[in-house]
Amino acid sequence: MKGEVVGINTAIMAEGQGIGFAIPINMAKEVSAQLKDKGHVTRGWLGVAIQEVTPELAKSFPINPWVSRSRILPLKSPRDLV
Secondary structure, eight states: OHHHHOOOEEEGGGGGSSSSEEEEEHHHHHHHHHHHHHHHHOOOOOOOEEEEEHHHHHHHTSSSSTOOOOEEEOOSSGGGGO
């Protein structure tokens, strides 16, 4: 063992018999660097929204009413949703 950090614990389930959740160290390094350089963290954004298919929508499309549809949003940033 080299004693290297591989992740940072973020949550541990007491009743989970050793189940825990951690942030990989590479992600922590990237977040740390962005915070130092910019003062905030920039994340990727796909610009995709998912909605339920109502019976009315299902009638207008030749699809199964139990299938979800997605759409591409004409936005430049998630902030445009606010």
